[in-house]
Amino acid sequence: MLPEPNIALIQSKTDLVKIITAYFPLTESRLVLKGKCPFHGDDMNSFMVSPAKNIFKCFGCGMEGGPIEFIMAIENKKYEEAVKMLALLI
Numbered sequence: 001m002l003p004e005p006n007i008a009l010i011q012s013k014t015d016l017v018k019i020i021t022a023y024f025p026l027t028e029s030r031l032v033l034k035g036k037c038p039f040h041g042d043d044m045n046s047f048m049v050s051p052a053k054n055i056f057k058c059f060g061c062g063m064e065g066g067p068i069e070f071i072m073a074i075e076n077k078k079y080e081e082a083v084k085m086l087a088l089l090i
Helices: 006-011 018-022 067-075 081-087
Strands: 033-034 047-050 055-058
Touching: 006 067, 006 081, 018 047, 018 055, 018 067, 067 081
Parallel strands: none
Antiparallel strands: 033 047, 047 055
């Protein structure tokens, strides 16, 4: 496993918006981007992404996190696998 400073660097250097939009579209709002959550049956655009903070949160199901957590959830990967996937992107 990578040291924590390396993992933090991967989290900060990964463009979460670019990763998420490879899976589903987001629309612009005032300070965040929003879309239909892929983790539950969402018809209300409950999924919010903050590009400035590089984090996401769904106000429908409660799923939240950064790039690693998104990859873990969307790809059904373990933490170490998600870190390795993202390390290849930066």
